[in-house]
Amino acid sequence: MTSRFPDAGAVGVGGFVRDDTPTPEVDRREAVMASLAGTVRELVDATIRTTVADDEVHRVRDELAALVDRLRAAQLPGPAGIRYNSEMRAWNWGNAVVGAANAIAPPLDVVHGPSGCHADVVLGAAYEGPPGLVHGGVSAMLLDHIMGVTASAMRRTTFTGTLTMRYRRGTPLGPLRLEASIVREEGRKVFVVASISDADGVTVEADGVFIQPAGTPTADG
16 A cells, blocks of 8 residues: 655654644554564564574675665654644654654553553563663663653643652563552642552652643643
């Protein structure tokens, strides 16, 4: 199927970009890109863990280089940014944590609830730090994201002000749950706590202050 998705010049690059692509077309394209990113994610895992002979590695490398050239035949000249249309359908496909088109993203599927947010994720070999454990920086990145989503509450923009991590024990690779909730709000500051847990309990805790930009409405009015 030939895509009707606008080219790079039609939609701009980076930042918050108004893009009048109809929502059904955004949904269709998102599914296509998520499928590609999922395959690339598998490629990353296979690259880390492969033990095939050098000659085979070289052949695969050359085939991949040709595929990269095909994808670069039409691309944005910079980062994807966050796009939204007139129906307020937003998409953030390049995001390092939730981007549908980003093979680096686990990706995290954040679920919004009445008391906060949670997400279940499986982290494999690509996220390893100490042997068999999740890299501490990856834990911080995932917690920062879910805390930011929680602070924004789907109704405002917030940015990370401070983020404090407490690593209670190593976080094993595999299935994990992230949880975050708002503790309180003071003017433009939103105070959030969060954690990562495995089947045996909490491995990492975090608390942070997220800031609403000046000039935006706050809970205090």
